[in-house]
Amino acid sequence: PSGSEPPSSPQVVEEGGDEEDEELSGGEDAELRTSAGRGSVLTRRGITLRVLLKDGLVEPGDGVLSIHYLGKNFVGDLLTDGKIRWVETGQIFNSPSAWATHCKRLVNPAKKSGCGWASVRYRGEKLVQYKTSWLRKYQPTADMVREKNSTVKTSRTRTKQAGLLTSTLKNCFELTRLRGDRERIPVRYCTLGTRDVARDPHTLVELSAFSAINRFQPFNVAVSSNVLLLMDFHCHLTTSEVVGYLGGRWDTTTQLLTVLRAFPCRTRLADREAAPVVEEEICQNLFMRGLSLVGWYHSHPRGPALPSLQDIDSQMDHQLRLQGSSNGFQPCLGIICGPYYHGNQGVASTITPFWVVPPPEQRPNDYGIPVAVEVTYVQDNFLTTDVLNEMMLLVEFYRAAPDLVNFSQMWSPDTSILDKIKVLLRMTHHPNSTCSVRVHGGPDH
Known part of the structure; x- marks a missing residue:
């Protein structure tokens, strides 16, 4: 007392x-x-x-x-x-x-x-x-970074980013194993209250708007249509949850995060031991192209493209781990793709870019607040060789997989799953069209 x-x-x-x-x-x-x-x-x-x-x-x-x-x-x-x-x-x-x-x-x-x-x-x-x-x-502090030469700095950054990949892959494996195909009804954030160990970590949470919590979005985001295409294509190939990473650049002057490449993880539950090899390959690809790790994506194959409580915690961890040092604050973008949810409109997937705002200081044991991120989609004029090669590698990887999608199945009475994918590919990257994905909570793009 x-x-x-x-x-x-x-x-x-x-x-x-x-x-x-x-x-x-x-x-x-x-x-x-x-x-x-x-x-x-x-x-x-x-x-x-x-x-x-x-x-x-x-x-x-x-x-x-x-x-x-x-x-x-x-x-x-x-x-x-x-x-x-x-x-x-x-x-x-x-x-x-x-x-x-x-x-x-x-x-x-x-x-x-x-x-x-x-x-x-x-x-x-x-x-x-x-x-x-x-x-x-x-x-690492600015002084610590300056003390190291470029080789050591690159190694440290790659180690930090590889650690991020490891934790995300592990979470993704667990989610896929436990989540299944059961229907999950999203809840509003305001109903969650303080953390409760008895609460299902796979509970989906509706997104809030920055304005609803009296905040402004602290950064701008531009995403290449090639990123959308590869990400959406990856999510369509398997009935299991997939994960991948986003490479790009962060401009501290304009506060603009540009997402230029998607890096799918070619992994399944049966080969989680191969994760370190996949991670090292992604790290090498990032640095060879002069890109930074700026975010991650994963799929909810048959459910709404909304974050679960586990996703919220994972995103918060990623945001903390990817904070800049000498370059200042750097955001980490999370994206969820819902390819086969029948609540989607038409054949389009639902794409949900999100970020997590820490809970109020006086309520540190609450969940972070998932908020919708406004994104500008930039139409690329052509598919790069890298993207085409990655698509072929994905097809080859899932070709004999037990969780490969049956493309001959019907998505709707007059459209097969294969037809659905063809339409998405054509609409997402036709130079004279707009992107076909549907951004959660917003108009078609």
């Missing part, structure tokens, strides 16, 4: 003696801002105790957290879900800031905030140091 007396022993004075020493020092703040690239928004809101637990930088345990403030000592347990339990009263707090603010106000009622990451210690070290370690691991 808020009226209880704070513990009085042992009396340990914080190093320096003043409450100002508990606040984030200028050096640490600058380091965090440099590492995050975007300032403190994603640093404060995106990196939570749950993230540190998930990536193994800290472990749950009894009495591993502590606060020393104006001669008072507070001890807390770190729970497996990232929450904090105050040992003295058993109260549960959602974040270091919430716990620090509560404890400090017991000692000093005039205290306005707790500065939790600088005040709370994990096994004797300030939590902010663990946050800095996370940023160094996944978002």
Whole structure:
């Protein structure tokens, strides 16, 4: 209860003696801002105790957290879900800031905030140091990057991107295995509330608009029609969920993300051990073409092209991992393709570009908010040799697969699946037509 007396022993004075020493020092703040690239928004809101637990930088345990403030000592347990339990009263707090603010106000009622990451210690070290370690691991600082030559920098970037590919492929395999073909009814984000381990991770969530959460889309996106064609073609070949990656460029001056290439993963459930080889090939292709990894796509073969709770968490992880360092903030685009959902209009697939906004700081254990991303589609004048070659490799890869689509089956009373694909290919890339895919929540393109 808020009226209880704070513990009085042992009396340990914080190093320096003043409450100002508990606040984030200028050096640490600058380091965090440099590492995050975007300032403190994603640093404060995106990196939570749950993230540190998930990536193994800290472990749950009894009495591993502590606060020393104006001669008072507070001890807390770190729970497996990232929450904090105050040992003295058993109260549960959602974040270091919430716990620090509560404890400090017991000692000093005039205290306005707790500065939790600088005040709370994990096994004797300030939590902010663990946050800095996370940023160094996944978002190298500008100085660290400059210290390395171009070969080492390329290797580091490729390693980070390969790690992203690994996690996405693993998630995709699990989703395909568990999801099946059962009908899933999308829910509104506002009905989700706090995370619940009993909730089905494959629950689909409707997209919000940036305007609905009082935000502006923080970047512009242009996608090549060749990307759409290859992505849509890949998703049409198999009844299983597929995954692929998006290569492109990020212009910090115009805040424009240009998606220039799709890189399908030629993998199936039966050959998940081959994933490292596929990932290395994609990394090599990206760097040979001077492109960066700017996003990923996957399919919901027979369901709505909306993100699941698992997709939302995966997208949030990707956004954090792909944050820029010396180049500043870089977005990561997620795309879902729904090729065989009978709720689609006509033969067109539904294509859903989305992004995830972190939950409010005061509700760190909520799911991220999936929002629709407005995209400009750029019509290419011709198919490149790379795209044609990739299409042939995909056909060869799935030719003898047990999950190959039966193209002779009827999609509608007067259209076979093969006819459906032919129409899509013709409409998607005919120089005098517009793209045939349907963007979720928007008009036909």
